Each structure stands twice: as structure tokens, then as C-alpha cells.
Amino acid sequence: MTTALPKPKKETRIQREKREVILEAALDVFAVHGLRGATLDKIAAAAGMSKPHVVYYFGSKDAIYTTLLESLLERWLSPLKDLSPDGDPMTEILTYIRRKLQMSRDMARESKLFATEILHGAPRTADTLSGDLKALVDEKAAVIAEWSAQGKLAPLNPHHLIFSIWAMTQHYADFDIQVRAILKPASEDDVFDEAEAFLTTLFSRSLRPEAAE
Incomplete structure (x- = not known):
């Protein structure tokens, strides 16, 4: 006769709220310090909690970091997943660019967290980068290569197109201080409205089939 394992206790509303507070605070800390520079003491201070309280909910700094990255990667890749082979090529690519810019505006901390993870050698995402991410990008x-072969887009290297989109859109999140220091915009919306207009024109011109003639 086997003994049934006890069912895990359902997380209460207060527990969920406490975890969210910790994750929000940790996002700030990791975005600035990365995994190596962040500490449970810094996270606890940012969350307004004691260190034992943080450990009670997550167990370790690594557990918090992994939870954040898993959530981030799922949202980070959704615009690329939505690029449809059945859509109009130019519309699909420009929509992808706009969504990436929007994420840079609304998820600047998350972008910096991911950038810091990569700059530190991707200690928690290396397998994902060479596995799921590579499969999705390939x-x-x-799809983009087929559009180009059909004459719907100018001849191009599709991987480097995707890299260029990442670089040009995520720059506004990862280097926001530099962008603001140079542009001195009246508002954040001004920066992203101008960036969207510029990138739309840039990519529209370079991707049009006649651009190669």
C-alpha cells in the first residue's frame, strides 16, 4: 500500500503579494548590479523586508533571479513568436519593431536585466539561448528569407536583420540615460515617438524590393 503525498498548500493572496513585492525590488537590484553584484541584503532593503523574510519566500538569490528571467524570456520572445508567415512581410516586420520599442519603453528594467545577464556570460540562460531562442530565431x-526569395523584400541576411532590430530597439532601454542626456526630451513619449518614426522609415526603405535595384 502506498502513502499518498500531501497536496501542496495553495498560495494565499498575501503570499502572492509578498512575492510580487520581492520580485519587483529584485528586478531593480539585478538590473543595476547583475547576478554577481546583487545580494539578498540589497533585495531585502529594496523590498522593505528583512532578509529572513525574503529567504522564506524564495530560498535564495538564485531562485529569485531564475524566476525573473523565466518570466522575462517568455514575454520578451512573444513579439517574435507572433511574426506570421501568412502576413504582409513589411507589415509583420514593422509591427515587430514597434512592439520591441514599446517593450523598451515599458520594460526598461527587464531589458537591462537581460542585457546584464548576457554581459556576464549568460550564467542562467546559456541553454535557452542555444536551444529555444536559437530555434525560434532560425x-x-x-520565414524572412523566403519572403526575400519571393521578391517581397530586398535581398538580406535574415539573422542579421533580427540582430539589428534587437540592437536598435533595445538601445533605448539599455542606454536610456545616454539617450536622455543627448536628446534632453520634454517627455519619454517624445523619445519613442521619434524613434518609431525614424526606424519605420529606415527599415521601410531598406527592406523594399526596389531598394536593391
Whole structure:
């Protein structure tokens, strides 16, 4: 006769709220310090809690970091996943660019967290980068390459197109201080409205089939 394992206790509303507070505070800390520079003491201070309280909910700094990255990667890749082979090529790519810019505006801390993870050698995401991420990028690159082969886009290297989109959109989140220091915008919306207009024009012109003639 086997003994049934006890069912895990359902998380209460207060527990969920406490975890969210910790994750929000940790996002700030990791975005600035990375995994190596962040400490449970810093996270606890940012969350307005004691260190034992933080440990009670997550167990370790690594557990908090992993939870944040898993959530981030799922949202970070959704715009690329939505690029449809059945859509109009230019519309699909420009929509992807706009969504990436919007994420840079609304998720600047998350962008910095991911950038810091990469700059530190991707200690928690290396397998994902060479696995799921590579598979997704290869899949969408094949779609873009087919559009180009059909004459719907100018001849191009699809992987480097995707890299260029990442670089040009995430720059506004990862280097926001530099952008603001140079532009001195009246508002954050001004920066992203101008960036969207510029990138739309830039990519529209370079991706049009006649651009290669």
C-alpha cells in the first residue's frame, strides 16, 4: 500500500503579494548590479523586508533571479513568436519593431536585466539561448528569407536583420540615460515617438524590393 503525498498548500493572496513585492525590488537590484553584484541584503532593503523574510519566500538569490528571467524570456520572445508567415512581410516586420520599442519603453528594467545577464556570460540562460531562442530565431529567419526569395523584400541576411532590430530597439532601454542626456526630451513619449518614426522609415526603405535595384 502506498502513502499518498500531501497536496501542496495553495498560495494565499498575501503570499502572492509578498512575492510580487520581492520580485519587483529584485528586478531593480539585478538590473543595476547583475547576478554577481546583487545580494539578498540589497533585495531585502529594496523590498522593505528583512532578509529572513525574503529567504522564506524564495530560498535564495538564485531562485529569485531564475524566476525573473523565466518570466522575462517568455514575454520578451512573444513579439517574435507572433511574426506570421501568412502576413504582409513589411507589415509583420514593422509591427515587430514597434512592439520591441514599446517593450523598451515599458520594460526598461527587464531589458537591462537581460542585457546584464548576457554581459556576464549568460550564467542562467546559456541553454535557452542555444536551444529555444536559437530555434525560434532560425524559424523566423527562414520565414524572412523566403519572403526575400519571393521578391517581397530586398535581398538580406535574415539573422542579421533580427540582430539589428534587437540592437536598435533595445538601445533605448539599455542606454536610456545616454539617450536622455543627448536628446534632453520634454517627455519619454517624445523619445519613442521619434524613434518609431525614424526606424519605420529606415527599415521601410531598406527592406523594399526596389531598394536593391
